[in-house]
Amino acid sequence: MNAQEVIELEQSHVLGVYGRAPFVLERGEGSTLYDTEGRAYLDCVAGIAVNALGYHDAGVTQALQAAAATGMLHVSNLYHTAPHARLAALLCESSFADKVHFCNSGAEANEGAFKFARRYGRAHGGEDKVEILAFTNAFHGRTMGALAATPRPKYQDPFKPLMPGVRFAGFNDLASARAQMDDRICAIIVEPIQGEGGVHVATPEFLAGLRRLADEFNALLIYDEVQCGVGRTGSLWAHQGYGDGKDRDAFAPDILTAAKPLAAGLPIGAILMRQRVAEAIHKGDHGSTFAGGPLVTSVAHHVVTRIAQPEFLAAVQAKGKLLHDLLAEINSPHIVEIRGKGLMVGVELDIEAADIVNRGYAEGLILVNAGPNVLRLVPPLVITTAEIHDVVARLTRILHAL
Ligand SMILES: *Cc1c(COP(=O)(O)O)cnc(C)c1O
Secondary structure, eight states: OOHHHHHHHHHHHSOSOSOOOSSOEEEEEBTEEEETTOOEEEESSHHHHTOTTOBSOHHHHHHHHHHHHTSOSOOOTTSOOHHHHHHHHHHHHTSSOSEEEEESSHHHHHHHHHHHHHHHHHHHHOTTOOEEEEETTOOOOSSHHHHHTSOOHHHHGGGOSOOSOEEEEOTTOHHHHHHHOOTTEEEEEEOSEESTTTOEEOOHHHHHHHHHHHHHTTOEEEEEOTTTTTTTTSSSSGGGGSSOSTTGGGGOOSEEEEOTTTTBTBOOEEEEEOHHHHTTOOTTSOOOSSTTOHHHHHHHHHHHHHHTSHHHHHHHHHHHHHHHHHHHHOOOTTEEEEEEETTEEEEEESSOHHHHHHHHHHTTEEOEESSTTEEEEOOOTTOOHHHHHHHHHHHHHHHHTO
16 A cells, blocks of 8 residues: 555545644654655654654563563453552652552543542542632543543533533632632642643742642642653653752642553553542442553553653753753744743744644654644654754754745
């Protein structure tokens, strides 16, 4: 099949909820993807912040092969396996958490977090303590509960009624969050760095303020680190980049959801939680057939071990700074603002970001937007400094040719 035949076959048989780029990808190496015509693309999307270790990583391949060699791709959660136990322990050691529950995606992690928060709220605050506070420009997923906390009419309206009991306040607006709080709120959910909503970084005052508000109203603080977690911002968990290390508790959540990069491209989600949350959840309260199987948890253990190394995280910080600095040197009247942290960068434009994404393909550059006017750069965390120079040179050519 040539590229055109593949594209036509997909268009005939695959539900059209995605607009797809006009080429067919065939293989990847490092931070480069190749299409069926042999064209190379520098990848600044990484499967939407999933392929943190890039393509064809030797360690990932080895972890996959070793796990596959046991013959057990899947084992039910009715049985114990070592990879499942080891990954849970590693995630607890590397975070605020005491317990972990696995699932299969970001949306599913947030659904689970909402269920756990309602269970906890009822146990500690009575029947009515079931409502959730979320924020403007948030993205928490496409399932009915997660969608209810994702305030975008285009995503929500065709699918109403959604899960009731969600309120909204302004992102980075502590006063508006306080105005929404009362004893019926069981949880506040926030992305420390908003991804889909346009790459907006929470201020330290905002996160610390939400922590205090949650405590004051006996509610749980949930961080959705599905996109910004696992090294993306230069610390293993994005919120660990806040404060000076001594005031860790001022920025720590009660629940954290992770997914995208956690297993190098295999589907996984995780809900990390404190002991007091875990104590409110009982046998039979929640579950998933596929979640936490030995293959996916073996690969995730490799990913987290690699990314948690201080040298790896320091390199993400340095490369993130380089990317940010080089972008800031582009002399284009179309750049309104450059935002982000580490290798999660948003470039706000005064034109449609989709136009730049399309022009990128001809320059051998894979880009994605985050909302109509923001170009989002979330390359593999293993991207080299030479490749970062190359990315910015190509983007500069595109902007200057407008
Ligand atoms: C992508 C994303 C989700 C949804 O994850 P899926 O795996 O697509 O369900 C939730 N929250 C954030 C912050 C995300 O970026």
